[in-house]
Amino acid sequence: MTDRLSGSDFFHVEHVESLSSLRLRKQPVDIVMAEIHADQADSLMLPCWVGELNASGRLRRVPHIVWTVKNGAPDNAISLVAGIEHGRMDMINGISSTALASHASLTRASGIRVEIVAENHPTQLLRVLEKLACTEHPAPFLSQPDKLELLLSEDEVVSAMATGDGLRVVLQPQYDLASRRVVGAEALIRWRHPHHGDIPLSILIPMVDQLGLDLLLFSYIEKTVIEILGTLDRLGIDIPIAINASARTLCAAGLATRLAAKMHKAGLPTRLLKIELTEQMTPDNELALSASIMALRAKGFLISLGDFGAGAATLALLAHIPFDEMKIDEKSVRAAGQSPQSSEIISGIVSLARFFNLNLVTGGIEDPASIELLNRMGCSTGQGFALAHPLEQDDFLNLVAR
Incomplete structure (x- = not known):
């Protein structure tokens, strides 16, 4: 041959x-x-x-x-x-x-x-x-440092986080998969650079973490979300909005007290502000993370374990720390229905959520067939492009008002 x-x-x-x-x-x-x-x-x-x-x-x-x-x-x-x-x-x-x-x-x-x-x-x-x-080859990967160097400087990121220039919050609706009713949302940050346009989160978030600006970014998103929740309250709409936070952000001193004071000042119940723990940063001190999450839950905030299934860390955290909700990793969701093993994994996660009495959210639903499949498997709440893309704030308010 x-x-x-x-x-x-x-x-x-x-x-x-x-x-x-x-x-x-x-x-x-x-x-x-x-x-x-x-x-x-x-x-x-x-x-x-x-x-x-x-x-x-x-x-x-x-x-x-x-x-x-x-x-x-x-x-x-x-x-x-x-x-x-x-x-x-x-x-x-x-x-x-x-x-x-x-x-x-x-x-x-x-x-x-x-x-x-x-x-x-x-x-x-x-x-x-x-x-x-005769088949096209994938483009060679440009390493993350090269991307960052080409797109933006550290000073530009620091300035944006400090002033809010170019920053905005969009909202990814979360639906009841059976009724297709909006039951919540996830707040997502966007940064429009004056020269390079919208900066991908895969570039922005790691750089924010490297520069130690995660709490500053969290504060910007938190302030915006509380304002949106206030608007929803005046419309008579009672749905929670989730904010992503790293373990380091959650372990910031006095976070629970400060957030609760802001929610009370706005006249809002703390249960409407959900905190979703991301797995982008492994906690240096699991004991400190546990204490911080307990303090937030004691104030009435709901805590979600994000990206469940993406790695062993989420399972270990679930075993040691109490959560109110878990969110299935997008890759696991996309694989559902493609093989018996993938579907069994989703079924196992559903059973695990029931065992721990946790609300379950399914992320990354990208096609209509997956909506019906996941609903049959017991995933009652979901989000993804098949349901709705992330919406600007006015578009989201119009959607839920309808």
Whole structure:
């Protein structure tokens, strides 16, 4: 097979013995072929290595990957792929087919195109290679520091947080999935830079945290949300609005007392201001976080555990600290219905919420079919683009007023 490829005008082929010999950093490579075998760990590690190089900004091109199965594969490559992905084959060259299918799925989810073909079906293999050769490659990753340096300076971020210039709060409605009634909202920050336009949160929030400006940003959002809650109260609308906060923000001295005083001054019950703990910063002191959350709950604030399912940290926090609500991670929601395992994970989270007597919010609902599926699975409240995009304040008030 390699002789056929080497003799083709369509391909320039190079052979390497290991990952360390693969020169992806120095020259662009379209496709990397690797035989899948239990004795060849490099082939399974290949997507990880490509992903790490890409994350560090050291790739000129993100290559496609082709895993080949040489021994024990069926004659038809299409039946091989179907057999792996639908669980009709137990082992492939000493590797669990279920594990291989999951590994391939994770590879594709990371943005790397991967195909599995039988090497003893040369026509099909050549067809796959020719198709991949004509398939667009993902853009190489520009590392976070490079993005920040290109987009904005630290002084600009400090100035925006201190003055509020260019900052605004938008609201992501939360719906009862059965009745499609708005039952809450999540407050999200936006910053419109005078030259670069709206700055992505993936750039803004890490920089705010690095500069120690998280409490300043929280204060801006909190002030705006209390004003919105006051407007809703005058309209006779009683729904909570959630504000995202890192563990470090929640552990700020006197936060519970200060927030409660502001809510009382506005004539609002504290239960209408919900605090959603994000997982972007791991708490340095879990004991301090526990005390802070208990102080907030004692004042009547609702505390939500955000991004549940995104990592082990959320499960550990749930085991040690009392919450009022948990919010399912968006990636878990998007995977629901795509495989039995993903649906079982959602069902398990629903059961966990019931066991701990927690309200459950489902984030990241992006298609209408997921609304019905999640509702049937017991997820009563949700948000996402399939229901509504984040709305400007006036648009949100008009929506709930209707």
